[in-house]
Amino acid sequence: MSAGLDGRLALVTGASRGIGRAVVATLVAQGARVVATDIEAPAERNGGTHHALDVTGTGPLTVRDGVTSRALDVTDATAVDTLVDEVEDTLGPLDIAVNVAGVLRPAHVVDLTDKDWAATFAVNTTGVFHVSRTVARRMAERGHGSIVTVASNAAGIPRTGMAAYAASKAAAVMFTKCLGLEVAASGVRCNTVSPGSTLTDMQRALWTSDDEESAARRVIEGDASTYRTGIPLGRIADPADIADAVAFLVSDRARHITMHDLYVDGGATLRA
Structure with a gap:
C-alpha cells in the first residue's frame, strides 16, 4: 500500500511555523500539492500571484514551486468558504485538510478573561468547525477525503493554567469524531493527532x-x-514527529482508520 501522496491536494491551516510548517514540508515530500494558510499569508504574494513556501529550512519562508500560500482567518466562516471555493475552482478538488491553526493563552481559571476564553475557542474549536464543515461537504459529495485535526494531549488530562486551551482542544477532538461518524458512509475519514510538548514557539x-x-x-x-x-x-517532540503522524493518517495506509485520536506525546499522559 503506497505511503505516497502523489498529486493529492491538501489544505493546511496554521502553516507558517511549528507543526503546521512541518506538516506542509512532510506532505510535499510525499508528493502532495499543498495550500498553506495562516492568519497572514505564509509567503508574500506578488501582483496577486500565488507563491510557494520554502518548507525545507528553518529560516524565513521564500518563494518556491509546489506550495500555494494564502492568508486565512479560520474564525471567519465566509473567508473559509471563499478560499475553499477558489482553491477547488483553480487547483482542483481537495483530498486532504489538516487543521493546525491554534492559540494558547495560559491563565488560571480565576484569572482567565472572557476575551481570552472566547479567542481560544474561536480559533481552536470554531476554526476547526469552519474548515472541516466546508471541506467535508465537498469531500462527501465526491465519496472520498481525509480530515485531520491537530489537537493536544491536554484535551485528555487536566493541566493547571491551561483550562481554556485544554477545553477547546477537547471540544475539537469530539467534534472531529462526530463529523467522522456522520461522513464515514461517504468514504471520508476524520481523525485527530494529539501532540504533547513539542519544540515550537508556543x-x-x-x-x-x-x-x-x-x-x-x-x-x-x-x-x-x-x-x-x-x-x-x-x-x-520535534514538529516533524507530529507531521509524520498526520501524513500517515491522511495516506492510504490508514484507509481503515477513522474517528481515532492518535497521541504523539512520548507517553506523557500514561495512556494505555
Missing part, C-alpha cells in the same frame, strides 16, 4: 528560562507542583 513561550536545554529538561522530568508527569521517552 512551547517556548511557556518556558521561564532562556536556557533551552534546562527548560526542556524540566519538561521531560515533569513537575510535581503542577501535577504534571514527565515524558517517559525522555525527549520533547
Whole structure:
C-alpha cells in the first residue's frame, strides 16, 4: 500500500511555523500539492500571484514551486468558504485538510478573561468547525477525503493554567469524531493527532528560562507542583514527529482508520 501522496491536494491551516510548517514540508515530500494558510499569508504574494513556501529550512519562508500560500482567518466562516471555493475552482478538488491553526493563552481559571476564553475557542474549536464543515461537504459529495485535526494531549488530562486551551482542544477532538461518524458512509475519514510538548514557539513561550536545554529538561522530568508527569521517552517532540503522524493518517495506509485520536506525546499522559 503506497505511503505516497502523489498529486493529492491538501489544505493546511496554521502553516507558517511549528507543526503546521512541518506538516506542509512532510506532505510535499510525499508528493502532495499543498495550500498553506495562516492568519497572514505564509509567503508574500506578488501582483496577486500565488507563491510557494520554502518548507525545507528553518529560516524565513521564500518563494518556491509546489506550495500555494494564502492568508486565512479560520474564525471567519465566509473567508473559509471563499478560499475553499477558489482553491477547488483553480487547483482542483481537495483530498486532504489538516487543521493546525491554534492559540494558547495560559491563565488560571480565576484569572482567565472572557476575551481570552472566547479567542481560544474561536480559533481552536470554531476554526476547526469552519474548515472541516466546508471541506467535508465537498469531500462527501465526491465519496472520498481525509480530515485531520491537530489537537493536544491536554484535551485528555487536566493541566493547571491551561483550562481554556485544554477545553477547546477537547471540544475539537469530539467534534472531529462526530463529523467522522456522520461522513464515514461517504468514504471520508476524520481523525485527530494529539501532540504533547513539542519544540515550537508556543512551547517556548511557556518556558521561564532562556536556557533551552534546562527548560526542556524540566519538561521531560515533569513537575510535581503542577501535577504534571514527565515524558517517559525522555525527549520533547520535534514538529516533524507530529507531521509524520498526520501524513500517515491522511495516506492510504490508514484507509481503515477513522474517528481515532492518535497521541504523539512520548507517553506523557500514561495512556494505555
